[in-house]
Amino acid sequence: MKKNYFLIFAVIGFLVPYYFLLKFLNENGFNLPLLVQQLFANNISTFFAVDIVISILVFWIYMFAESNKLEMKNSWLYVLASLLVGLSFALPLFLYFREKKLATR
Numbered sequence: 782m783k784k785n786y787f788l789i790f791a792v793i794g795f796l797v798p799y800y801f802l803l804k805f806l807n808e809n810g811f812n813l814p815l816l817v818q819q820l821f822a823n824n825i826s827t828f829f830a831v832d833i834v835i836s837i838l839v840f841w842i843y844m845f846a847e848s849n850k851l852e853m854k855n856s857w858l859y860v861l862a863s864l865l866v867g868l869s870f871a872l873p874l875f876l877y878f879r880e881k882k883l884a885t886r
Contacts, residue, residue: 784880787873794869837863837871844875851882 809815821827841860848856863871 784877784884787877787880790873791870791877794871794873795866798867798869833868837868840868840872840875847879851879851886853878853882 805816805819819826820830840863844859845856847853859871859875862874
């Protein structure tokens with residue numbers, strides 16, 4: 782049952798960030814310099830950006846260690862998920878498959 786919550790959060794973690802990205806792209810096109818400029822526009826947005834980057838790095842370390850311990854395959858997919866969407870998608874997705882793996886043991 783718990784693993785289903787992780788899957789629900791993974792879907793939410795995919796949809797909500799992409800909603801805002803699509804709004805940005807609709808207004809500005811694929812303007813990477815503007816995206817980075819707005820991401821680091823002030824101290825508060827920089828705070829959140831740096832916090833997420835550090836959190837993703839910690840997640841990668843944990844994810845690779847846990848994947849090796851549980852013999853989970855395709856760990857690179859969670860790195861890709863975090864780069865293409867973000868931690869809000871990659872972390873619950875990993876936790877879903879981790880719980881699924883633990884249930885088969």
